[in-house]
Amino acid sequence: MKFEPIITRNVGVPDAWEIEVYLARGGYQAVRKALTEYTPDQIIEIVSRANLRGRGGAGFPTGRKWSLIPKNAPQTYLVCNADESEPGTFSNHDLLIWDPHLLIEGMIIGAYAIRATTGFIYLRGEFGLAARRLERALAQARAHGFLGPRILGTEYSLEIYLFRGAGAYICGEETALLESIEGNRPMPRPRPPYYPPAIGLYGKPTAVNNVETLCNVPFIVLNGPEWYLSIGNPPKNPGTKVFSISGLVRRPGNYEAPLGTTLGELIFEYAGGLHEGRRFKAVTPGGTSTPLLTDQHLDVKMDYDSLPAVGTYLGSTGMIVMDDTVCIPCAVHRMSTFYRHESCGKCTPCREGTAWIEQILRRIVTGRGRLADLDLLLDICDNMGGRKTVCALGDFATFPVVSALKYFRDEFEYHIRHNRCPTAGVAVSR
Amino acid sequence: MALLSEKTRAEIQRLTAYFPQRRTALLPALRLAQAEYGYLPPEVVAEVCEIVQVDPNAAEMLITFYDLLYREPVGRYVLGLCRGLACYLLGCDHLLAYLQEKLGIGLNQTTPDGLFTLRTFECLARCDQAPVMLLNGEEYVGHLTPEKLDALLAQWAEEARRPAEPPVTGGEGA
Secondary structure, three states: OOOOOOOOOOOOOOOOOOHHHHHHOOOOHHHHHHHHHOOHHHHHHHHHHHOOEOOOOOOOEHHHHHHOOOOOOOOOEEEEEEOOOOOOOOHHHHHHHHOHHHHHHHHHHHHHHOOOOEEEEEEOOOOHHHHHHHHHHHHHHHHOOOOEOOHHHOOOOEEEEEEEOOOOHHHHOHHHHHHHHOOOOOOOOOOOOOOOOOOOHHHOOEEEEEHHHHHHHHHHHHHOHHHHOOOEEOOOEEOEEEEEEEEOOOOOEEEEEEOOOEHHHHHHHHOOOOOOOOOEEEEEEOEOOOOOEEHHHOOOEOOOOOOHHHOOOOOOOEEEEEEOOOOHHHHHHHHHHHHHHHOOOOOHHHHHHHHHHHHHHHHHHOOOOOOHHHHHHHHHHHHHOOOOOOOOHHHHHHHHHHHHHHHHHHHHHHHHHHOOOOOOOOOOOO | OOOOOHHHHHHHHHHHHHOOOHHHHHHHHHHHHHHHHOOOOHHHHHHHHHHHOOOHHHHHHHHOOOOOOOOOOOOOEEEEEEOOHHHHHOOHHHHHHHHHHHHOOOOOOEOOOOOEEEEEEOOOOOHHHOOOEEEOOOEEEOOOOHHHHHHHHHHHHHHHHOOOOOOOOOOOOO
């Protein structure tokens, strides 16, 4: 591969999840440096200067998030969001399976920065192997004195709990995630007043960070912000991103690349391009919860600021690639079944809207559509999106629909007029 | 009277003291109970709630929400095919039809011998191995083909005939 991986450097290394291997490869040196050479405020300063941005999707500056935690609070929490569920995204999954100690090391530094003595890893319920690896890694870290009371002989103490979900996309939304840990039905909380840095887990100030975000932290502490700002697309988009590329490409997989790598490079170089004789049609740049991109966007830089300029988002960089055999209305219908299933039901526009979108798309792809359905879909989306719901799921559900109608309206019209797919049929590449 | 073993009850008891707040143990406790009993009928839920000291309605709020908690009995092997977009592009619908035909059951049904339950999941976050499925809510099996499914089903049926360790089910970890 053309780029030397940084945070995924241990993925594929034999027994990388064992602490001996992790230590032999330089592990836990960043914790030692952080706890013995820096104050919590200096850690926040370093991460702020590096301009690390949240890898879960929103891209909020991590240092600023940590600086929002009150310094004199008697109890604070660091929570790692490992509920990776955005369709098309599987990068955290590999990090958790291969390099659980890297996450633990990042969490220790993050928790130290916000003066938290308790951390949680909220792990997607389905991730059985990752759960076993994390439990083992936490026990190893405790035995080696990286967790527990007085870490490395300092005054700082930390305990980290592993908490497993039980199958619900909404738990990736940070306030729903906190409800889940508290033993409640996991529905998002209204903000205000429930901003986690003010009122988070158990009502206490809480920072919720994504797995990949935290995995960047040890490298920033070890090598410094200037080093970090030399990678990617600085100053606003420094560092790397682990892109999950799947669908109809030759080499599906996770590829760590500098932020700002173009869409075309990722699909055609990193993921090996398309199957023989196929043409690129569309991709979900940041999971299905981001507007689609098409062949006119292959030169777009994949980062937090370049994608909004073309009407979409970096999201979780879950890139599902569709070629010219794919029927877009069928693909979008499949995406809509996800939102219908995963809407938690709290807000009426999302609960009702996701169901109507799925029903209307279903009648289109099964040959019972009407041309008026297309504007009806847009009208429903208009009634769901634009912050009309407590969390962003309502907006997410509209993105694939609205963008598909923007770029591929002719395919929907074809489906309605001819009662069949505009392509050879439902794509099956084998 | 107790439906759960002494071991599971003790583990749930331990969890209530382990987490910073007692109620945090509710979801892990339900997963443990299900790992032992197979599913969560009201009597089992009541037992869990008595130990955690919450109203059974609190547990109902979770069981009716999460995909991995079962209200009804399931087969020894729960086959959870992913129906996400990446798996769809690689033919998961054909595999679902194939399994229905081969097992002679519909979606969300269990074979009469109690061996296999067929269900689907939304995107399982393993799209690089599409089409993929989740076995018993825990273990991933990727790059599925009809031939691979044939071999796995035969292997699991054989496994079930031998008196052996029960298969991995949910409930490990915290």
